[in-house]
Amino acid sequence: MHTLPPFDADLLRRYDRPGPRYTSYPTAPNFSEKFDARAYREVARASNADPIPRALSLYVHVPFCLSPCFYCGCNRIITRDLGRGETYLGQLQHEIGLVAPLFDRDREVVQLHLGGGTPNFLTPELLEALIASLGREFQFSTRSDRDFSIELDPRSVNPDGIARLAALGFNRASLGVQDFDPDVQAAVNRIQSVEETLAVIDACRRYGFRSINVDLIYGLPRQNLAGFARTLDSVIAVRPDRLAVYSYAHLPDLFKAQKQIKHEDLLAPDMKLRLLELAIEKLSAAGYRYIGMDHFALPEDELSLAQEKGSLQRNFMGYTTHAETDLIGLGVSAISHIGNSYSQNARDLNSYVTAVESGRLPVIKGLQLDADDELRADLINHLMCQGEIDKRGLEARFDIDFDQYFAHSIDLLPPLIADGLVIVDKDFIRVTLRGRLLLRVVAMCFDRYLQRVAEPARFSKAI
Incomplete structure (x- = not known):
């Protein structure tokens, strides 16, 4: 590290x-x-x-x-x-x-x-x-x-x-x-x-x-x-x-x-x-x-x-x-993260000004995280910060069987393993030193919102 x-x-x-x-x-x-x-x-x-x-x-x-x-x-x-x-x-x-x-x-x-x-x-x-x-x-x-x-x-x-x-x-x-x-x-x-x-x-x-x-x-x-x-x-x-x-x-x-x-x-x-x-x-x-x-x-x-x-x-x-x-995000386009939610203010100045000057919060969109979102957010944050996924820690915090819950994501890892980007054992998925510049590629395998999740090699604008 x-x-x-x-x-x-x-x-x-x-x-x-x-x-x-x-x-x-x-x-x-x-x-x-x-x-x-x-x-x-x-x-x-x-x-x-x-x-x-x-x-x-x-x-x-x-x-x-x-x-x-x-x-x-x-x-x-x-x-x-x-x-x-x-x-x-x-x-x-x-x-x-x-x-x-x-x-x-x-x-x-x-x-x-x-x-x-x-x-x-x-x-x-x-x-x-x-x-x-x-x-x-x-x-x-x-x-x-x-x-x-x-x-x-x-x-x-x-x-x-x-x-x-x-x-x-x-x-x-x-x-x-x-x-x-x-x-x-x-x-x-x-x-x-x-x-x-x-x-x-x-x-x-x-x-x-x-x-x-x-x-x-x-x-x-x-x-x-x-x-x-x-x-x-x-x-x-x-x-x-x-x-x-x-x-x-x-x-x-x-x-x-x-x-x-x-x-x-x-x-x-x-x-x-x-x-x-x-x-x-x-x-x-x-x-x-x-x-x-x-x-x-x-x-x-x-x-x-x-x-x-x-x-x-x-x-x-x-x-x-x-x-x-x-x-708490303040100002035009600012994003907030409160509890298990995200929200964003109006992105254009006129809409922002109209809202606040009329006494309305300028929030235009956001998201209340569900249980799956919170689990994956925890996983991806730890991956991006520490370069590893603690499988047993996630199991304890979220009451899941990691290998069963993330079976589809795990199926996407073999090409990354073959390229030397990650090492997988029974307790951890660790990004190697060789894979540190490509953290996003690994994270994308666990992102359920990505439509092309079956092709991890096409995800990350690494350079």
């Missing part, structure tokens, strides 16, 4: 198919409009009635960006009108006023994350007002291990802004970099210097942030080995605690901004694989551990330590040490 997985280009090529990232199970495409605001209120009420109610996590989505990054598939709105931030804050405050009373006041918030879009599109004054609003309506934990994190665009924040974020209680930051190569940056419309990025990292450390994550992408237009090597070297030199190294998926029919990318600038599949291999080699040499699903961390980082202890979790915010909470 503490060694980066070996790189096998042929293996990755054969398993390179689309598949879920499993930040939830069931995944968002399976949510139903039958789950509405009334259902949300019911699950909130039930969560308060638990003998020991869970602590809370808050996610706030800020959709605005000053300019489009052509590779982006996030739910965002491009505008240079900073006044829209103040308007949106008012709408968030409406929603906070609707949602907070549904949860008992003594349930502490141990995790807060601002995502986007570009959360620092909001001015420092607006961010201060947002945190104040949340602090009035929810009880922020004073524990030393609470996580208050924010995604930052280094192009639109300065050291003074970092100081103000630290004063608000933020202690984690995630910075988008993608690639420092000027030619690549021109192709994706994101011009960002090494100097301004490193200045933000330095400021985060100077003002007491205990963890810094950097996002990179491989497979972007015009990327090459020499340029990506320079980017990796520049990032590794400042030792971020965590890195996410994502695969670029070119889907212009789904994400309109990607239509701005020239076809002739796209990479051949073999070059994309070589970029991934380069990233693994350099991160391994620098001492980073592979956590799973594109994520790497230093050995002393909390994600690495949680994986060692078997307490690592996964949710819509990615890998976390605080997933044993009820997650």
Whole structure:
């Protein structure tokens, strides 16, 4: 678990198919409009009635960006009108006023994350007002291990802004970099210097942030080995605690901004694989551990330590040490995970605004998990975090005969066993080091919502 997985280009090529990232199970495409605001209120009420109610996590989505990054598939709105931030804050405050009373006041918030879009599109004054609003309506934990994190665009924040974020209680930051190569940056419309990025990292450390994550992408237009090597070297030199190294998926029919990318600038599949291999080699040499699903961390980082202890979790915010909470999503398109349910807010801003300004929860769809969903969610979460399935543990928790219950899924494993991705014995199904880059392929065998479950080799967009 503490060694980066070996790189096998042929293996990755054969398993390179689309598949879920499993930040939830069931995944968002399976949510139903039958789950509405009334259902949300019911699950909130039930969560308060638990003998020991869970602590809370808050996610706030800020959709605005000053300019489009052509590779982006996030739910965002491009505008240079900073006044829209103040308007949106008012709408968030409406929603906070609707949602907070549904949860008992003594349930502490141990995790807060601002995502986007570009959360620092909001001015420092607006961010201060947002945190104040949340602090009035929810009880922020004073524990030393609470996580208050924010995604930052280094192009639109300065050291003074970092100081103000630290004063608000933020202690984690995630910075988008993608690639420092000027030619690549021109192709994706994101011009960002090494100097301004490193200045933000330095400021985060100077003002007491205990963890810094950097996002990179491989497979972007015009990327090459020499340029990506320079980017990796520049990032590794400042030792971020965590890195996410994502695969670029070119889907212009789904994400309109990607239509701005020239076809002739796209990479051949073999070059994309070589970029991934380069990233693994350099991160391994620098001492980073592979956590799973594109994520790497230093050995002393909390994600690495949680994986060692078997307490690592996964949710819509990615890998976390605080997933044993009820997650409340606020803002346009935000997703909540309360009790054994998922729900999502309206994805378009007009629908979201219409709901909250008329005093209605903006929930448009969701899902109440049944017993089978909960069982498979437990299995897949443990697989994605620990790289194994504890058959006897699941039997004890869910009162099943594992081999009988999952007979169809087990029938799908022999090709993966033959390829050296998994090892199966009477008590465990373990992903091998060779299979760590293909966790999704294994998870998909246990996903009853996938229509083509009989062909596991065609599931995962591994690269």
